[in-house]
Amino acid sequence: SQQGEEDPQALSIQEGENATMNCSYKTSINNLQWYRQNSGRGLVHLILIRSNEREKHSGRLRVTLDTSKKSSSLLITASRAADTASYFCASNAGGTSYGKLTFGQGTILTVHP
Amino acid sequence: DGGITQSPKYLFRKEGQNVTLSCEQNLNHDAMYWYRQDPGQGLRLIYYSQIVNDFQKGDIAEGYSVSREKKESFPLTVTSAQKNPTAFYLCASSGRQGETQETQYFGPGTRLLVL
Numbered sequence: 001s002q003q004g005e006e007d008p009q010a011l012s013i014q015e016g017e018n019a020t021m022n023c024s025y026k027t028s029i030n031n032l033q034w035y036r037q038n039s040g041r042g043l044v045h046l047i048l049i050r051s052n053e054r055e056k057h058s059g060r061l062r063v064t065l066d067t068s069k070k071s072s073s074l075l076i077t078a079s080r081a082a083d084t085a086s087y088f089c090a091s092n093a094g095g096t097s098y099g100k101l102t103f104g105q106g107t108i109l110t111v112h113p
Numbered sequence: 114d115g116g117i118t119q120s121p122k123y124l125f126r127k128e129g130q131n132v133t134l135s136c137e138q139n140l141n142h143d144a145m146y147w148y149r150q151d152p153g154q155g156l157r158l159i160y161y162s163q164i165v166n167d168f169q170k171g172d173i174a175e176g177y178s179v180s181r182e183k184k185e186s187f188p189l190t191v192t193s194a195q196k197n198p199t200a201f202y203l204c205a206s207s208g209r210q211g212e213t214q215e216t217q218y219f220g221p222g223t224r225l226l227v228l
Contacts, residue, residue, distance in 0.1 A: 031215060042117075042203055042219035043156075088155055092215055099144050099163070099207040099215060100171075103155040 030094025
């Protein structure tokens with residue numbers, strides 16, 4: 001079953017604007033990851049944040065994690081048309097589940113030139 | 114080039130037929146995974162394998178089977194028992210050291226269609 005819920009399901013913005021996507025999960029996690037999927041392609045890993053971290057940056061990406069609320073957000077700053085894709089959060093429970101990930105439903109981001 | 118390959122890109126299945134999807138990786142990763150993605154949905158785990166000759170069921174294993182005879186290969190068979198096989202199938206792998214153990218690397222996917 002899917003553990004993660006993402007919000008919004010779809011987001012449409014203009015180039016240069018910021019895009020924020022939110023993710024909620026249900027059980028304790030070891031880390032939370034964000035992936036990107038271009039239409040009809042495989043997923044590409046973007047960033048990983050551990051349960052003891054609150055914020056992480058990578059280029060134009062900023063991820064936050066609030067374990068008390070079991071939620072995370074992904075911010076893409078100064079978006080570009082090439083950022084158009086689906087974005088998924090994935091939680092890793094750690095322990096005996098090893099590398100298993102539970103994916104959210106995804107947010108479809110469209111960036112208009 | 115290092116990476117994960119999946120073949121074929123498109124696969125057509127006739128009713129009652131078993132079909133096998135190929136997944137090969139040259140990343141020297143221990144763990145491999147199979148996911149199913151339906152239109153507008155997230156990924157659901159079918160099977161995963163953490164080591165050669167061992168694999169575990171995921172959330173939606175019914176109607177599917179796998180084998181892991183070699184570290185590099187993790188084929189998925191969609192059996193005739195899977196009544197709704199039309200979907201996009203993604204294979205992934207993850208390594209052992211540091212963050213590579215926890216992040217997954219994906220193949221380009223196979224789209225399975227029923228005739």
